[in-house]
Amino acid sequence: MTATTRPRHHADETADGLFQAVVEHPFDTLTRLVLADRLDEIATRETCPTCNGWGTAERPTPGPLPRIEERVDPATGRTVRVAKLPAVSTRDLLRLPPPCPTCGGAGTVPDGNAERAEIIRVQVELTEWEAGGRADCSWGGTCDCLGHRLTRLEAGLFTTGVDTWFSHPGMAFTVNQEWFDDPNLFGDGPNTWGLVRNGFVEEVRCPLDWWVGGECGRCQGTGYDRRDLRLGSDCPDCPGTGRTPGHGTEVVARHPVTKVAATDAVPYRANDGTWYWMRGRVDGDLNENGLPADVFDRLDGATEIRSEPEYLFSAKYYPTREAAVEALSRALVDIAREKAGLPPINWEVSQ
Ligand SMILES: [Zn+2]
Numbered sequence: 001m002t003a004t005t006r007p008r009h010h011a012d013e014t015a016d017g018l019f020q021a022v023v024e025h026p027f028d029t030l031t032r033l034v035l036a037d038r039l040d041e042i043a044t045r046e047t048c049p050t051c052n053g054w055g056t057a058e059r060p061t062p063g064p065l066p067r068i069e070e071r072v073d074p075a076t077g078r079t080v081r082v083a084k085l086p087a088v089s090t091r092d093l094l095r096l097p098p099p100c101p102t103c104g105g106a107g108t109v110p111d112g113n114a115e116r117a118e119i120i121r122v123q124v125e126l127t128e129w130e131a132g133g134r135a136d137c138s139w140g141g142t143c144d145c146l147g148h149r150l151t152r153l154e155a156g157l158f159t160t161g162v163d164t165w166f167s168h169p170g171m172a173f174t175v176n177q178e179w180f181d182d183p184n185l186f187g188d189g190p191n192t193w194g195l196v197r198n199g200f201v202e203e204v205r206c207p208l209d210w211w212v213g214g215e216c217g218r219c220q221g222t223g224y225d226r227r228d229l230r231l232g233s234d235c236p237d238c239p240g241t242g243r244t245p246g247h248g249t250e251v252v253a254r255h256p257v258t259k260v261a262a263t264d265a266v267p268y269r270a271n272d273g274t275w276y277w278m279r280g281r282v283d284g285d286l287n288e289n290g291l292p293a294d295v296f297d298r299l300d301g302a303t304e305i306r307s308e309p310e311y312l313f314s315a316k317y318y319p320t321r322e323a324a325v326e327a328l329s330r331a332l333v334d335i336a337r338e339k340a341g342l343p344p345i346n347w348e349v350s351q
């Protein structure tokens with residue numbers, strides 16, 4: 001998939017407006033760079049949270065008060081008041097508290113906007129560098145090639161800002177494609193990951209239910225209120241949807257996600273070598289090849305009815321496993337964006 005290269009004109013050029021434009025046009029990297037420039041313009045310093053602006057590790061103890069003396073001015077004959085500061089010994093001066101470790105004594109810290117701008121630019125440059133076929137340097141460490149210098153900058157900025165910029169309940173984030181592709185590499189970590197590229201979360205790996213929501217326990221997914229015998233009365237827990245809310249809608253509202261890998265959904269390989277997803281679940285359980293009906297219905301491709309000795313089922317077929325997985329990814333992005341009120345992605349154009 002390639003990014004649009006045509007610069008867009010956005011009605012709202014404030015930082016908030018540009019954040020929204022990034023989410024609305026997830027393949028448009030230029031908008032992210034425009035946002036980075038705007039963030040630099042508004043970047044400022046704020047009161048240091050550690051020392052509350054004092055600049056010292058401890059709040060300094062107030063010194064002795066100045067003594068007021070009255071004198072007669074010989075030129076005018078009037079009485080004037082003069083403040084006399086008590087002498088400060090070298091020992092007192094040496095007793096000044098050490099500077100605040102967070103702000104180094106300045107009393108203010110950057111507000112984070114400049115760093116947010118910088119990781120967008122560094123990652124966009126890194127993507128271009130990789131696309132240019134220059135990503136095959138394997139030295140690493142102290143290597144001074146552009147790619148490795150950018151990677152080190154990326155790591156520093158990401159570590160500093162990850163919690164502020166990308167946090168979402170139950171989700172972990174990485175800039176490392178290998179970690180993202182194989183999150184079990186480091187044992188039992190979180191099972192929901194966001195991959196941060198070009199300054200934003202672009203890909204998500206999560207269980208299907210985490211994204212779209214699970215079956216409503218009260219109505220067992222039917223959407224009907226079973227206490228009410230008039231059929232069609234909505235289940236009060238899930239207002240008739242049959243599902244508990246998923247995280248996908250919230251995630252796409254904040255991040256330009258274009259790819260979702262459902263960790264517990266696997267297409268089935270048919271005898272003729274094609275791959276398919278089944279509509280619905282067998283025996284109430286989510287079998288790996290079965291998708292909830294509303295997800296299945298958003299997949300592109302024609303539905304075919306197949307029969308097995310025991311049952312009939314609806315399925316959608318794809319030539320390769322990858323094609324089936326990508327079709328599911330597009331459906332998951334589409335469903336979440338629609339619920340978030342975002343414009344649909346024109347997949348034909350952006351692929
Ligand atoms: Zn401080």
Ligand SMILES: [Zn+2]
Nearest residue numbers: 137143145148
């Ligand atoms: Zn290198």
Ligand SMILES: [Zn+2]
Nearest residue numbers: 216219235238
């Ligand atoms: Zn329900």
